[in-house]
Amino acid sequence: MGQTFAQKVLANKSGQETVEIGEIVTVRPDHLLTHDNTAAIIAKIEDELTTYGIADRELPVIVIDHVVPASNEKTASNHKRIREFVKQHGIVNFYDAGEGICHQVVVAKGHALPGMLIVGSDSHTCTYGAVGAFATGIDRTEAASIMLTGETWLKVPHSIKISLRGHLTPPVSAKDLILQIIGDVGASGANYLSVEFHGDVANLSIEDRLTIANMGVEMGAKNTVFPVDDVTRSFLSRMVKKDWQSIWADEDAPYLKSLDYDLSRIEPVVALPHRVDNVVRISEVERTPIDQFLIGTCTNGRLSDLQVAANVLKGKHVNKWSRLLVLPASRDIMLAAAADGTLETLIEAGATILPPGCGPCLGAHQGVLAPGERCLSTANRNFKGRMGCRDAEIYLASPATVAASAISGVITDPRQVME
Amino acid sequence: MRVWKYGDDVNTDMLFPGKYTYTCSTPDEIIPHLLEDLDPEFATKARPGDVIMAGENFGCGSSREQPTVGLKAIGIEAVIAKSFARIFYRSAINQGLILIECPRAVDAYREGDTVEVDPERGIITVGSQEFKFPKLPPEILAIRDAGGLLERVRARLKERGRIDGKS
Ligand code: SF4
Numbered sequence: 001m002g003q004t005f006a007q008k009v010l011a012n013k014s015g016q017e018t019v020e021i022g023e024i025v026t027v028r029p030d031h032l033l034t035h036d037n038t039a040a041i042i043a044k045i046e047d048e049l050t051t052y053g054i055a056d057r058e059l060p061v062i063v064i065d066h067v068v069p070a071s072n073e074k075t076a077s078n079h080k081r082i083r084e085f086v087k088q089h090g091i092v093n094f095y096d097a098g099e100g101i102c103h104q105v106v107v108a109k110g111h112a113l114p115g116m117l118i119v120g121s122d123s124h125t126c127t128y129g130a131v132g133a134f135a136t137g138i139d140r141t142e143a144a145s146i147m148l149t150g151e152t153w154l155k156v157p158h159s160i161k162i163s164l165r166g167h168l169t170p171p172v173s174a175k176d177l178i179l180q181i182i183g184d185v186g187a188s189g190a191n192y193l194s195v196e197f198h199g200d201v202a203n204l205s206i207e208d209r210l211t212i213a214n215m216g217v218e219m220g221a222k223n224t225v226f227p228v229d230d231v232t233r234s235f236l237s238r239m240v241k242k243d244w245q246s247i248w249a250d251e252d253a254p255y256l257k258s259l260d261y262d263l264s265r266i267e268p269v270v271a272l273p274h275r276v277d278n279v280v281r282i283s284e285v286e287r288t289p290i291d292q293f294l295i296g297t298c299t300n301g302r303l304s305d306l307q308v309a310a311n312v313l314k315g316k317h318v319n320k321w322s323r324l325l326v327l328p329a330s331r332d333i334m335l336a337a338a339a340d341g342t343l344e345t346l347i348e349a350g351a352t353i354l355p356p357g358c359g360p361c362l363g364a365h366q367g368v369l370a371p372g373e374r375c376l377s378t379a380n381r382n383f384k385g386r387m388g389c390r391d392a393e394i395y396l397a398s399p400a401t402v403a404a405s406a407i408s409g410v411i412t413d414p415r416q417v418m419e
Numbered sequence: 420m421r422v423w424k425y426g427d428d429v430n431t432d433m434l435f436p437g438k439y440t441y442t443c444s445t446p447d448e449i450i451p452h453l454l455e456d457l458d459p460e461f462a463t464k465a466r467p468g469d470v471i472m473a474g475e476n477f478g479c480g481s482s483r484e485q486p487t488v489g490l491k492a493i494g495i496e497a498v499i500a501k502s503f504a505r506i507f508y509r510s511a512i513n514q515g516l517i518l519i520e521c522p523r524a525v526d527a528y529r530e531g532d533t534v535e536v537d538p539e540r541g542i543i544t545v546g547s548q549e550f551k552f553p554k555l556p557p558e559i560l561a562i563r564d565a566g567g568l569l570e571r572v573r574a575r576l577k578e579r580g581r582i583d584g585k586s
Contacts, residue, residue, distance in 0.1 A: 024558045040444040044569060052576055067441050074442045123482040123506055139484040139510035140444075145572045153558055187428050188476035192505050220479065222505055275428065362437040383432040383480060385456040390436075 002250025004159040005225055006194035009134040009247055013117040021254070023156045031093075031111055032059050032146050033120030035102045036066040039078035041121065042085050044144045054089050055150030061093040062086060063105050068097035068357040071365040100330025100356040103127040103298040107210065108330060110239045114228045114246035119143075119152065124298055124380065126216040129225035130209035131232055132246050134194075136223045157192055157222045158256040159249070163199040166263040171308070171400035171414040174208035175300055175378065177261065178215045179269045179396065183279025184259070191220035193256065196249055201226055203263065206235045207302045214299050215380050218276040268413055270376075271396035274384040282401065282413045291373040293318070293406040295399050296327025296354070297361045300378035303328075305399040306337045310345040312403035312417055318350035319409030325367050326351045327359045349406075363388030376402050376411060420468045420496075422534050423461060427474035431507070433457035434478065434486035443485065446492035453489045467494025470534045472525050474500065478507025484514070491516040497536045499543060501525050512559055513568040519543065524550040 003011075003018065011018050014025035034041055038060075042049060054060070062082060070076035079097060086094045095105050103124055106112050114132030118125065121143040128135035138152070146152050168177065195216050201209070209226045216224030226232070228246035236244075268282040295301070295309050306328060318324045326346050328334035334356055337343045343353060354360075360367030361379050369375055369392035377387075382394035397405075400414035407417065431437075433456050435449065443449050454461040471490070477500040478486065487510040490498065498511070501522040511518045517538055524543045528534065532546035543550045555563070565571035 024556055036441050043444065048573065048576060052580065072442075078441060121482055123480065125482075137482040137506045139482055139487070139506060139513055141484055141513040141568050142509065145513075145568050148572055148576060187479055188502060188504065191476065191502060217506075220476065220504055362440070364438050364441060368438075381432075381480065383430045385432050385436050385438075388438045390456040 001254060002252035004194060004253040005196055005247060005249045006134060006157050006159055006223070008249070009115060009117055010154060010156050012115070012247070019156050021156050021158055024153055025156060026151055026153050027117055028151045029059070029119045029146065030116040031061050031118045032143060033061050033063070033102055033106055033118065033122060033125055034143050035063050035122060036075070036078060037121055037140055038062050038085065039081045041140045041144045041147065042081070044141065045148060048148055049089070052148060054147050057090045058092045059150060060091055060147065061106055061111050062091060063095040063099065063102035064097045065101045066358045066362060067364045068355060097357070098331060098355060100333070101298045101301065101358055103214065104301065104329040104333070107131060108239070108332060110236070113236065113240065113242070113244040114232065115244060119146065123217045124214050126221060126224050127210055127214040127298060129213040129216065129223055130206060131236065132226060132228040134223050134225065137217060157194045159194040159196055159253070160190060161196050161198055161255045161258045163258065163260045164197060164201060164263055165199050165260065167203050168263045168266060171398070171418045172266050172268055173308070173398045173400060174204060174211040175398035176269050177263065177266050178212045179271055179279050180266055181261065182215060182219045182277050183269065183271070185219045187218065187275060187277040188220045190216065193221055195221045195224045197224070197226045200263070202229055202231060205304070206231060207304045210302070211299055218380055268398065268401050268415065270401065270411065271382055273382050273393040273395065276380070276382060276396065282411065285395070285411050286413060288395070288411040289374065290322055290376045290395070290405060290409060290411065292367065292369060292375040293322060293324040293402050294360060294367065294375060294377040294379065295324070295402050296329065296359060297379040298329060299380040300399050301327055301329030301333065303333050303336050305378065306333070306342050306346065308399045309403035310342040312400060312414065313349035313407065314345050316349055316407045318406045322406060322409040324351040324406045325354055325360065327354045328356050330356050360387055362386070376405055378402055420470065420533065421466065422528065422532070423458070423465065423469060423471045424528065425457065425471065425473040428476045428479055429457065429473055431478060431480035431483040431486060435483055435489065437481065440483060440485065446488060449485045449489040450493060453486065453493070465493050465495065468496050470496050470536065471498040472500070472528055472534070473498065474525065475502045477503050479504035482506045484510045487511045487514040487516050497538070499524055499534070499536070512562055515563050515567040519552050521550055521552045
């Protein structure tokens with residue numbers, strides 16, 4: 001019997017020939033991602049850090065991104081504490097506020113490579129499966145323990161295989177595809193499972209794959225992963241000098257279930273409040289009035305997302321009774337969008353550009369909603385209270401749908417405004 | 420003992436609102452906001468020994484440990500659900516909070532029933548009915564028995580320190 005991707009990576013990282021599904025293995029991750037929560041993580045182990053130090057100063061990747069710039073004295077003090085920790089322990093991979101959202105930075109700076117095992121104290125750590133890594137979320141306590149020991153345990157998961165066929169038809173995008181999949185599978189449909197994408201993945205860009213892998217956790221997945229191909233290799237060759245070895249499932253690997261998607265049949269969809277798997281075709285909610293539009297986050301704040309939005313909004317204006325917030329996912333993306341005129345187009349159309357970071361996604365600051373308001377967002381979660389107000393509603397869609405709707409102020413099919 | 424009953428897909432934003440995640444991390448800071456957007460009564464009325472019963476996918480959403488830290492600190496005896504989301508499940512192990520996956524016990528519960536949990540024997544009693552649940556693997560029990568992941572790591576570091584002659 002062949003082996004799944006998860007079996008192969010976890011065997012490799014636990015120093016064994018092979019591992020069985022369901023087995024619990026002790027592994028040494030290649031990286032540990034933490035963000036603003038680093039302050040709370042190190043607070044748990046102050047004494048141990050003094051006595052024993054950290055296990056490996058190249059292991060952590062720390063990105064301050066969740067509440068940037070600091071919103072109050074408390075968050076400012078957390079950021080300050082993180083900087084002190086980084087200096088004191090000589091942490092090699094540190095990105096301060098303004099660099100971008102952790103999941104964008106980890107990939108764009110070449111910390112996530114094929115065949116790696118990466119854990120992070122953030123549920124969307126699964127994003128790095130886009131470049132062939134096994135990446136999964138853990139909690140703060142576990143992150144603290146890994147800082148000290150460099151190791152943790154994982155259960156070897158069962159896997160599901162999602163086979164893709166054909167091409168998406170723009171303006172239908174990777175976001176519509178993953179929302180459709182989550183709608184079909186359900187919010188817990190991939191619980192504890194490793195989700196492998198197979199088939200015509202060559203038709204998806206790295207940015208598409210990042211959007212898809214990012215949302216795996218919204219169906220409960222432990223990790224989501226794409227095979228490494230020429231698209232991955234050409235993306236990585238631009239910034240990575242290190243060697244890496246890709247790992248992929250055997251042809252006859254065992255799967256709990258298999259799903260098939262014909263990409264040419266995917267249509268624009270929207271996830272309705274307050275569940276990510278509450279997915280409907282856009283025609284069912286067209287003309288729903290929206291107060292705030294958001295383009296950004298670790299799901300859809302990349303250059304191609306901003307370019308798609310700028311194409312839709314060029315020469316037009318955001319509806320008078322709505323507002324549009326745009327957050328590039330990183331400083332590099334913001335720079336590229338400034339250089340090619342994308343930002344200028346968006347600003348002319350009435351968008352407010354926010355600094356690279358998580359911004360309003362988690363409801364801690366910047367663009368919090370009022371009771372009774374509705375937001376149409378490119379983010380990955382629409383839970384009640386997510387954007388800081390329990391009596392507001394969040395709808396999720398693609399950048400093209402959000403941009404098209406921002407012009408009219410009501411949910412609008414992007415196919416109506418783009419040829 | 421009181422039973423707090425909730426439905427499917429209780430997510431981490433319901434268990435502890437995201438807006439507090441970077442300002443509240445100690446049990447004292449966490450407890451007043453527990454389940455704030457789901458059940459405003461919970462934070463003031465939950466008592467040690469209470470049990471939570473819920474449907475599928477309890478704890479889905481963010482990697483947010485305030486719910487497991489807070490529920491453990493309040494003294495919640497166990498969370499019994501039809502299924503749990505995985506980051507929440509791991510987090511509960513790390514905090515020493517007992518989670519039990521037992522769909523039949525959840526379905527059997529009627530308002531007013533008493534619920535008792537015997538983790539050693541692997542039995543839940545709901546009213547007059549008994550339900551068996553599988554024991555945790557030894558690797559995981561060891562973490563719980565140590566009083567949580569960090570306690571276990573501390574003990575192991577001390578051990579190693581002695582061997583290395585460090586402390
Ligand atoms: S952008 Fe939103 S979902 Fe992504 S890491 Fe930040 S808070 Fe989490």
